[in-house]
Amino acid sequence: MIVFPNCKINLGLQVRRRRADGYHDLETIFYPVPVYDMLEGIQVAGKGHITFTASGRAVTATPQQNLCFKAYGLLQGRFPDLPSVALHLHKVLPSGAGLGGGSADAAFTLMLLNEKLGLGLSTDELAALALQLGSDCPFFLYNRPGFASGRGERIEALALDLSGYWLQLVHTGLHIPTSAAFSRVRPDDDRPSLRTLATLPVAQWRDTLHNDFEDSVFPQYPELAELKQDLYDRGACYAAMTGSGSAVFGIFPKEHTEIASSYPPDYFVRSIRL
Numbered sequence: 001m002i003v004f005p006n007c008k009i010n011l012g013l014q015v016r017r018r019r020a021d022g023y024h025d026l027e028t029i030f031y032p033v034p035v036y037d038m039l040e041g042i043q044v045a046g047k048g049h050i051t052f053t054a055s056g057r058a059v060t061a062t063p064q065q066n067l068c069f070k071a072y073g074l075l076q077g078r079f080p081d082l083p084s085v086a087l088h089l090h091k092v093l094p095s096g097a098g099l100g101g102g103s104a105d106a107a108f109t110l111m112l113l114n115e116k117l118g119l120g121l122s123t124d125e126l127a128a129l130a131l132q133l134g135s136d137c138p139f140f141l142y143n144r145p146g147f148a149s150g151r152g153e154r155i156e157a158l159a160l161d162l163s164g165y166w167l168q169l170v171h172t173g174l175h176i177p178t179s180a181a182f183s184r185v186r187p188d189d190d191r192p193s194l195r196t197l198a199t200l201p202v203a204q205w206r207d208t209l210h211n212d213f214e215d216s217v218f219p220q221y222p223e224l225a226e227l228k229q230d231l232y233d234r235g236a237c238y239a240a241m242t243g244s245g246s247a248v249f250g251i252f253p254k255e256h257t258e259i260a261s262s263y264p265p266d267y268f269v270r271s272i273r274l
Helices: 067-078 101-116 123-130 178-182 202-208 214-220 222-233
Strands: 006-018 024-036 038-047 050-056 083-091 146-150 154-157 166-171 238-241 248-252 268-273
Touching (some): 006 101, 006 166, 006 238, 024 268, 050 067, 067 083, 067 123, 083 101, 101 123, 166 222, 214 222, 214 238, 222 238
Parallel strands (some): 050 083
Antiparallel strands (some): 024 146, 146 154, 166 248, 166 268, 238 248
16 A cells, blocks of 8 residues: 655744643644655564665655654554564655654554454544654644644634645755754733634735744754745745744745756755646
């Protein structure tokens, strides 16, 4: 059985407040994007064993550290006699880019095994397991535009449709530590919610939506600020960094016939019509 885990972008990201447990309460808009990894799973003889292999872009150093491997372990805790499987991940999406590729792989592993092995878990039950792997993992089980709050784990469906717009994703290859992304963020709970702002016309997003992590990341990595500006200079109606970085995206008007670019060949660049 083969599935195709997709990525996401964050349409704005607000750090609202610091919590007593040391985490931060966030608000963001998750939007699914049709750029994919490929994951294949087959049942093999035996019980309780997983073989994990990967190709394409480099993934986590050992199979045991990979979220696909850990997803199998969560199901095994629920089903002690879980059949053995072999998983192969072909990695297309860059890691550490804020695109949620690893989270998507984990969520799709849960869905694949649930269907392939006939486990009968509901989407909500899978989401509860996925949350143990990452705050944004449950999003990929529903895979529709959503308003996320808390640590990103509370997701509400959002009536937001960008069909027909062009999207360009650009990742330079930079990896930004989470500590660096949070280093200059100033939580602010006294501003309009992204749930409200996202209902505005896309043409107004440039002046209303903002990713708070840009305040930390851009001074440390000015090339990313320049990349965002380049997207605006080429006609994007909205551009931003996604997640805590470092991929940057631009949303271009529907009337564009194509999205040209001249980025270095080692950049990850995808131009698609949503």
